[in-house]
Amino acid sequence: MGFWKSLFSTSDTTTAPKSMEADGLASPGMVVENSRIFFSTDRDIDLYELEELCDAVGWSRRPLRKVKKAIQHSFLVVSMWEQRGAQRRLIGFSRATSDHAFNATIWDVVVHPDFQGKGLGKALMRHMIKKLRSEDISNITLFADPHVVDFYRGLGFMSDPEGIKGMFWYPD
Amino acid sequence: MGFWKSLFSTSDTTTAPKSMEADGLASPGMVVENSRIFFSTDRDIDLYELEELCDAVGWSRRPLRKVKKAIQHSFLVVSMWEQRGAQRRLIGFSRATSDHAFNATIWDVVVHPDFQGKGLGKALMRHMIKKLRSEDISNITLFADPHVVDFYRGLGFMSDPEGIKGMFWYPD
Numbered sequence: 043m044g045f046w047k048s049l050f051s052t053s054d055t056t057t058a059p060k061s062m063e064a065d066g067l068a069s070p071g072m073v074v075e076n077s078r079i080f081f082s083t084d085r086d087i088d089l090y091e092l093e094e095l096c097d098a099v100g101w102s103r104r105p106l107r108k109v110k111k112a113i114q115h116s117f118l119v120v121s122m123w124e125q126r127g128a129q130r131r132l133i134g135f136s137r138a139t140s141d142h143a144f145n146a147t148i149w150d151v152v153v154h155p156d157f158q159g160k161g162l163g164k165a166l167m168r169h170m171i172k173k174l175r176s177e178d179i180s181n182i183t184l185f186a187d188p189h190v191v192d193f194y195r196g197l198g199f200m201s202d203p204e205g206i207k208g209m210f211w212y213p214d
Numbered sequence: 215m216g217f218w219k220s221l222f223s224t225s226d227t228t229t230a231p232k233s234m235e236a237d238g239l240a241s242p243g244m245v246v247e248n249s250r251i252f253f254s255t256d257r258d259i260d261l262y263e264l265e266e267l268c269d270a271v272g273w274s275r276r277p278l279r280k281v282k283k284a285i286q287h288s289f290l291v292v293s294m295w296e297q298r299g300a301q302r303r304l305i306g307f308s309r310a311t312s313d314h315a316f317n318a319t320i321w322d323v324v325v326h327p328d329f330q331g332k333g334l335g336k337a338l339m340r341h342m343i344k345k346l347r348s349e350d351i352s353n354i355t356l357f358a359d360p361h362v363v364d365f366y367r368g369l370g371f372m373s374d375p376e377g378i379k380g381m382f383w384y385p386d
Binding site for chain 1: 276280283284285287288289309311312313314315317319321343353355357358359360367370371372373375378380381382383384385
């Protein structure tokens with residue numbers, strides 16, 4: 043628990059489950075409205091809390107059994123939390139599949155609408171990239187909806203580099 | 215070994231390692247020049263044989279240690295083999311990463327030049343798709359080089375559906 047205490051400068055961190063490991067504070071600029079923002083790579087996420095987050099951005103609901111399986115079998119899971127005193131709130135999420143060697147693909151990037159426009163999406167993605175690079179993954183990919191292509195471009199992602207096209211299979 | 219014998223109608227299948235499971239013959243039309251073509255999902259592939267196949271299509275060499283790791287951590291690996299009498303030859307390969315629930319991404323699709331233009335690439339991809347669908351994966355994706363976009367389109371893949379863009383990360 044020493045790491046927690048040093049991060050939050052408070053003796054009361056009892057609401058943080060023991061299994062939850064803070065993976066790093068967002069950059070100093072990421073202290074939003076007197077709350078602290080931190081990241082975790084712990085997979086032991088409350089699925090109902092995650093569903094609530096995805097509801098907030100209007101995603102279609104998915105069976106929690108499958109969401110659990112997908113989290114278990116992702117190579118990297120990064121969640122973003124707001125901490126106010128002893129209260130924690132899930133405010134962002136992202137995960138990546140990978141072959142653990144060459145390629146990773148990022149899925150399910152979400153930031154709660156209350157926390158959008160504050161640079162937190164960028165911070166979340168930078169954390170993902172840093173983690174993937176530290177695992178020696180050289181090819182980081184994703185499939186971006188049209189309205190977020192510029193967001194990813196700002197982070198160094200290129201669309202269709204050298205004419206490579208993202209493709210999705212549909213039955214004939 | 216019963217499965218092997220029934221597939222190849224020969225009593226001599228001793229060159230096939232015991233660990234190799236034939237996963238299915240390609241369609242009847244896939245008997246090419248008196249040899250039988252079959253698929254396997256066995257991951258115990260001779261890495262030097264795979265490297266030779268990738269050399270034949272001009273791919274850059276990759277560290278075998280990493281190739282091994284990538285194969286181990288792929289969700290699905292499909293290899294394609296030519297069988298002539300007791301001789302087996304690796305003539306095609308493909309693999310997919312996945313979260314085991316929603317998404318799969320296909321990588322490293324290769325068919326030996328001697329066997330291209332015979333419908334074997336299509337057969338290999340159809341086998342991949344069938345396997346992924348049987349595992350309840352609904353979203354099958356890939357990143358296609360420009361010269362193979364039409365090939366994948368013919369298999370039911372769509373590029374940039376609803377404006378979704380494939381993106382690759384490059385350092386700033």
